Amino acid sequence: MLCAVIGLALFWLLAAGWLTAPLLASVQDGALRYPPPRFGERTVIVLLGAGTKHDAQGVLVPKQDAMQRIATAASLYARCKQEAPHCQVVVSGGNPQGHEAAEADNYAPYLLRAHVARDDLLLENKSRTTYENAQYVARILRNERYDSLMLVTSAYHMPRALLDFRRFALTPTPVASSARVAQRGVLPRWKNLVAANIALHELIGMVQFYVYRAFGWF
Incomplete structure (x- = not known):
């Protein structure tokens, strides 16, 4: 009986937001306090995948969080092109959901429509986890010259993503695309x-x- 009461209380605290709010704050508040990014002469913007879904017409599209990440990366790219001679966007996301296309391939047309130049767009479409995002991006960047590296993902995902990227000796400037409330x-x-x-x-x-x-x- 006591376990049922405790379980019901926990469910209500989560569903009514009173326990959910501090849980969210523990993972995403830090990501919202980073200073604005600075563009170097050669800037690389890394965009992490956030899944895909089928819309009402059955078309495979980015999930909502992914759309916000895409918009943020495209905005950064536009600003970069005004301030720096070399700007590149690396999209990292494979196909962990087993859909008909990898995340990176699915997101690419949205970035192109947002005026990211095709020659400045690099797709990494094999990774299935955040750890693999970092691992495969690190391999790509071994062959790239850059003096500014930015990481675009959701605020709640940023702390874990930074752990993985730092594991591969990458220290990107975090840019949170959105936060959960x-x-x-x-x-x-x-x-x-x-x-x-x-x-x-x-x-x-x-x-x-x-x-x-x-x-x-x-």
């Missing part, structure tokens, strides 16, 4: 449960990173 109240909300699940996934992922590093698996 918990709505506190009395009534439970599905969006709060989704946000709580995302925050817990990121926290578990960071714990996993340190455990794997301790065992030499990362």
Whole structure:
């Protein structure tokens, strides 16, 4: 009986936003406090994938968080072209969902329509995890000359992404594309449960990173 009451209380705290809000803050608040990025003579903007989905017509499209990341990367690129002679966008995202196209390939047309030049767009479409994002991007950048590196992803994803990129000796400037918000109240909300699940996934992922590093698996 006690376990049921505790479980119900936890469910309500998450669904009503009171526990979800601090969970979100623990993973994304730091990513929202970084200073604005500075463009070097040769700037590389790394965009991390956030999944794909089928729309009402059955067309494969980027998920909402991915669209925000795409928009942020395109905006950075436009600003970069005004300030620097060399700007490149690297899109990193394979096909972990088993859809008909990798994330990077699916996102490319949106970036092109946002006026990212084809010659400045590089696709990494093999990675299935954030760790592999960092691993494969590091391989690409070994052959690239750059003096400014930026990482575009959602605020909640940024701490874990930075851990993985630093593992491969990359120290990008973080640029958060969006943040999740918990709505506190009395009534439970599905969006709060989704946000709580995302925050817990990121926290578990960071714990996993340190455990794997301790065992030499990362």
